[in-house]
Amino acid sequence: MREKIQHTVIIGGSSGIGLATARKLLGPGMKVTITGRNPEKLKGAWHSLGGAVEKAAFDAAKSDEVRQFFDAIGPFDHLVLAASGGKGLGPFETLDLADIGGGFDEKVRPQLSCLQAALPTLSKSGSATFISAVSAQLSAPGVAGIAAINGMLLTVVPILAIELKPLRVNVVVPGVIDTPWWDFLPDEQRQAIFADYAGKTPVGRIGRAEDVASAIAFLVSNGFMTGQVLTCDGGLRFAA
Numbered sequence: 336m337r338e339k340i341q342h343t344v345i346i347g348g349s350s351g352i353g354l355a356t357a358r359k360l361l362g363p364g365m366k367v368t369i370t371g372r373n374p375e376k377l378k379g380a381w382h383s384l385g386g387a388v389e390k391a392a393f394d395a396a397k398s399d400e401v402r403q404f405f406d407a408i409g410p411f412d413h414l415v416l417a418a419s420g421g422k423g424l425g426p427f428e429t430l431d432l433a434d435i436g437g438g439f440d441e442k443v444r445p446q447l448s449c450l451q452a453a454l455p456t457l458s459k460s461g462s463a464t465f466i467s468a469v470s471a472q473l474s475a476p477g478v479a480g481i482a483a484i485n486g487m488l489l490t491v492v493p494i495l496a497i498e499l500k501p502l503r504v505n506v507v508v509p510g511v512i513d514t515p516w517w518d519f520l521p522d523e524q525r526q527a528i529f530a531d532y533a534g535k536t537p538v539g540r541i542g543r544a545e546d547v548a549s550a551i552a553f554l555v556s557n558g559f560m561t562g563q564v565l566t567c568d569g570g571l572r573f574a575a
């Protein structure tokens with residue numbers, strides 16, 4: 336008997352890890368929808384995937400847009416939550432504590448709000464995969480704010496895996512990954528940071544979006560994985 340085609344929705348699929356995940360998951364058995372705020376960027380991503388995915392532009396931080404998207408999309412099987420935020424980096428002594436709330440609004444609330452809005456149409460035999468960040472697991476100076484933000488996702492995942500069962504709920508924890516997330520830094524500074532982290536990372540390099548996409552694809556496809564925190568950081572957590 337032919338297997339049913341599954342459908343994965345990737346929130347934040349127009350760039351970096353989300354886009355690499357779309358590329359990884361796409362195949363004869365999987366339909367993929369990618370989203371992002373910027374329609375031009377989304378169109379570029381769609382082209383780079385040979386037009387083989389569905390796309391929808393909306394802001395996952397705006398609950399009315401989130402509801403509208405999930406009302407329109409119909410039943411689907413897997414949700415990947417890759418929307419990002421960049422707030423909360425820097426020494427604690429001078430950290431603007433408002434950035435912790437800002438980071439929550441940019442990253443945590445959109446990821447939670449998408450899962451909540453998806454529940455009526457997300458298959459109970461499917462999965463939801465959050466993306467946190469290794470800052471939440473490092474005892475490194477300068478990451479208290481961003482760790483507080485990303486740590487919330489690590490906390491809720493095991494709870495949601497029980498509360499929403501049999502839906503599988505997991506979280507991937509990327510290390511330092513070469514994606515457009517880092518574009519806020521001038522090229523030279525970014526390369527210096529990447530080189531520094533490559534030196535600290537046991538595997539001797541920073542990550543590629545494809546590395547994390549493989550970890551996400553594993554959680555999406557393995558029906559026995561739920562409530563798990565899967566760190567994909569080249570071992571940085573143990574070395575930084």
Ligand SMILES: NC(=O)c1ccc[n+]([C@@H]2O[C@H](COP(=O)([O-])OP(=O)(O)OC[C@H]3O[C@@H](n4cnc5c(N)ncnc54)[C@H](OP(=O)(O)O)[C@@H]3O)[C@@H](O)[C@H]2O)c1
Nearest residue numbers: 347349350351352371372373394395418419468512514516
């Ligand atoms: N790169 C790293 O080193 C690293 C490390 C640890 C964790 N992470 C996490 O990994 C996830 C993916 O990041 P990335 O590195 O792949 O960054 P990225 O290349 O900047 O991708 C972020 C994606 O999310 C979309 N997005 C952001 N805010 C959104 C919103 N409010 N609504 C809808 N879409 C939104 C972006 O498109 P638009 O801008 O067009 O909306 C883009 O498609 C993030 O949660 C990030 O915090 C990254």
